[in-house]
Amino acid sequence: MREAILTGRFAPGQVLSENALAAEFGRSRTPVWEALHRLEIEALVERAPRGVRVRTSSPEEILDIYEVRITLEGAAAKAAAERATELDRTRLRSAQQAMIDAEDTPEAKAAANRRFHEAVWTASHNPTLVDLLRRLNIHLVRYPTTTLTHGDRWDAVLREHEELLGAIEAGDGESARRIAEHHMFGAREVRLRMYAAGEHPEN
Template sequence: MNNTTDTIDTQAGDAALLLPPNDAAPERVADQLYRKLRRAIIEGQLPARSRLIEVELAQALNASRTPVREAISRLTSDQLVRPLKHGGVEVVDTSSELDEIYMIREALEGCAARLAAERITDEELKVLDGLIDETHASMHDIDARVQINQRFHEAITRAARSERLARMVESFQEFFLNEKMLASYSPRESQTAIAQHSEIVAALRAHDSARAEKLVRKHLEQDRKRALKEKAKAALR
């Protein structure tokens, strides 16, 4: 698979994307295809400007065209692909929107923290405390820390008790912290991130809405600056 307007190799396919035979209902297959393709685009397995054609994707992914068509439609709504004049779709270059995407996340999750401070329960606070403890215990396991970090932020969003907001946050979530980014953290930066999580939980426990929002936005702003720095480094290679 090339980095420009090439189609997926329908003979070999992509080992990371191939699906096994699946007898589930079409809706379930469509969801599975959507998640795999979305992740492949966000993580760069399907580079910007790659051309995707429905029939070729169906062959490469061992699926029928109906769920592939639905998955492509959802990716179009997500603005991860765009239709081409002569058929098929093209993967959008989201790297040019990275700063904007991070700023949207700061606003959304800051809002979630403000609402969570008003609505969070003692049991939910215990869950957040436990996740911080898990992070300390997993300092040398990057995969585990990525998962724990995601669970931490998801727990705050759930505590906001807003389904609409939760859906909006989820639509941006996959763009953020991953194994590659976390591996670039120095030990000091990792400890700082954990300390910030602890400060956020303290603000939630005090039901201090303004402080909870401020701390979450500050925490995520640092992630945005790091992501842009890594992007600039990659451009120089």
């Protein structure tokens, strides 16, 4: 059910019936109710007169999410610089190379970018940070258009990721934090411009 919401199969504002969901997923109403309760806690659905509906997110709410994500991404990058193992650094290099080699499609670029960020989170060795960042990211991947194809954003992302990798490999936590925060500020600014133009971006 979460995947159906995140991929847009269940659209924002769509009312979800427990009976219909139970039939679609081949489950009784009890696990469906439990799943809907979890999704409500995650703020992906909300109570409606006829059951629950998929929540819609306003530009203001998304920007609020970015405010928090900027801080958390900075903290994760700093921790990664201070705690990353050799295996972590190898995985980060591999994730960066996968971005460089990614197909020139919005979907491929967005997926490669998420894998890079997830590798940074993992390298932080801070489960609480990872959990919070994953929860925040759930609300951003619901939007079908990525900021990564806007103007020269992709080239900027690759360059900033390379700078972040350099700081992590050097064990420079403060530089890593500063670079990660600047990187997410840039993503937020692109998102603002896309909203102003009537687009609804992801990442």
